Amino acid sequence: MPSHSYAAGKIRIYKRGRSRFWQCTAFVGGRKYRKSTHEDNLIAAREFAEDWLLELQGRHRTGNLKHEKTVNEAAEQFVIEYETITQGERSPAWVRGHKDRLRLHLLPFFGDLGLSEVTAGKAQEYRMHRIQTSSTGKPPARNTIHNEIVTLRQVLKTAVRHGWVEHLADLSPPYKTQGKISHRPWFSPKEYKQLYEATRRRITEQKNGLHKRHAKDLHDFVLFMANTGLRPDEVFTIQHRDVDIVDDEATNETILEIEVRGKRGIGYCKSMPNAVRPYQRIVQRNKPQPQDKVFPTNHRKMFNALLEREGLKTTRDGKKRTAYSLRHTYICLRLMEGADIYQIAKNCRTSVEMIEKYYAAHIKNVIDAAAVNVRRVKPKNLNPPEPVDDFD
Numbered sequence: 001m002p003s004h005s006y007a008a009g010k011i012r013i014y015k016r017g018r019s020r021f022w023q024c025t026a027f028v029g030g031r032k033y034r035k036s037t038h039e040d041n042l043i044a045a046r047e048f049a050e051d052w053l054l055e056l057q058g059r060h061r062t063g064n065l066k067h068e069k070t071v072n073e074a075a076e077q078f079v080i081e082y083e084t085i086t087q088g089e090r091s092p093a094w095v096r097g098h099k100d101r102l103r104l105h106l107l108p109f110f111g112d113l114g115l116s117e118v119t120a121g122k123a124q125e126y127r128m129h130r131i132q133t134s135s136t137g138k139p140p141a142r143n144t145i146h147n148e149i150v151t152l153r154q155v156l157k158t159a160v161r162h163g164w165v166e167h168l169a170d171l172s173p174p175y176k177t178q179g180k181i182s183h184r185p186w187f188s189p190k191e192y193k194q195l196y197e198a199t200r201r202r203i204t205e206q207k208n209g210l211h212k213r214h215a216k217d218l219h220d221f222v223l224f225m226a227n228t229g230l231r232p233d234e235v236f237t238i239q240h241r242d243v244d245i246v247d248d249e250a251t252n253e254t255i256l257e258i259e260v261r262g263k264r265g266i267g268y269c270k271s272m273p274n275a276v277r278p279y280q281r282i283v284q285r286n287k288p289q290p291q292d293k294v295f296p297t298n299h300r301k302m303f304n305a306l307l308e309r310e311g312l313k314t315t316r317d318g319k320k321r322t323a324y325s326l327r328h329t330y331i332c333l334r335l336m337e338g339a340d341i342y343q344i345a346k347n348c349r350t351s352v353e354m355i356e357k358y359y360a361a362h363i364k365n366v367i368d369a370a371a372v373n374v375r376r377v378k379p380k381n382l383n384p385p386e387p388v389d390d391f392d
Contacts, residue, residue, distance in 0.1 A: 183317065224294075224295075239293055240294060269347055
């Protein structure tokens with residue numbers, strides 16, 4: 001990164017990433033201030049920085065230069081508070097996501113800014129910066145940038161609570177405020193049957209004992225996921241002491257009751273009856289201890305290879321299917337069977353709004369044709385026209 005110092009080290013001019021504009025920092029009153037020169041010419045940028053330094057020094061002498069907290073300081077306070085207050089309510093991976101977004105992207109851009117300098121315009125500059133400086137040449141996904149702005153908003157909320165800034169800047173994107181609602185990639189009933197029949201065939205194809213064992217694990221994993229609706233990260237943390245086989249009084253069926261630890265902290269799941277037999281096979285095969293994981297191995301490569309071989313890896317919209325698609329399949333199949341959307345949301349530890357937005361809007365069975373195809377009965381004409389009399 002090119003950098004130049006002037007005015008006995010009180011000014012530093014540098015470029016950041018792929019930005020064509022020079023940035024500058026100035027040291028006044030023992031504090032560092034940063035600003036973009038909006039100049040791509042070094043001489044013009046130096047003139048801007050020197051004028052800005054004189055302005056800061058003048059404001060410092062008259063007492064009009066406000067000493068405010070920086071985004072770095074607010075972010076440090078946010079991480080301390082968030083990690084402590086949400087202990088046990090948010091998964092460690094979720095908390096770590098905030099830290100990673102701050103460390104990798106947000107603080108290199110906003111860190112040295114005063115909190116009052118984080119405006120709607122600066123947030124838009126950040127979005128442009130992320131798109132223009134992508135290391136892969138491909139701009140980050142819209143949802144990736146959205147999550148980064150969410151983290152930034154949490155930092156600013158922390159600053160507001162402590163009185164370090166008076167109000168929260170409007171960080172909403174000025175364009176495309178409502179993205180296109182897309183269908184979560186899932187397996188239709190026909191595709192799901194094709195998938196589990198393929199995993200069953202794979203068992204018979206394997207001759208090696210270890211490979212056959214892995215094929216059995218994958219087959220039971222697919223059935224278990226599609227009949228519980230668990231997230232992949234939840235499945236891989238479940239221990240055998242978290243699972244109970246019970247006779248459900250409401251349905252008179254044998255199901256699994258699972259204590260789940262994941263994105264939403266601790267929750268509970270009641271499975272479909274078809275999840276019981278795969279779990280019993282896992283217990284019989286592994287002879288586990290209570291603290292052993294139900295799925296100690298992630299067979300991601302085998303699963304993806306099977307999807308590719310069966311032509312199921314992508315949907316007709318070009319979206320890639322993953323293990324998460326089995327959760328989406330569970331939700332969609334339950335909606336198609338007419339299950340109560342509120343109970344599905346509780347069992348999947350998500351919200352009714354999320355299910356309505358990403359699942360129910362795409363399931364044809366949710367629409368009641370009898371309620372839609374209503375025809376108003378046309379009333380008989382109560383005021384018929386008067387007869388025309390013919391007179392000679």
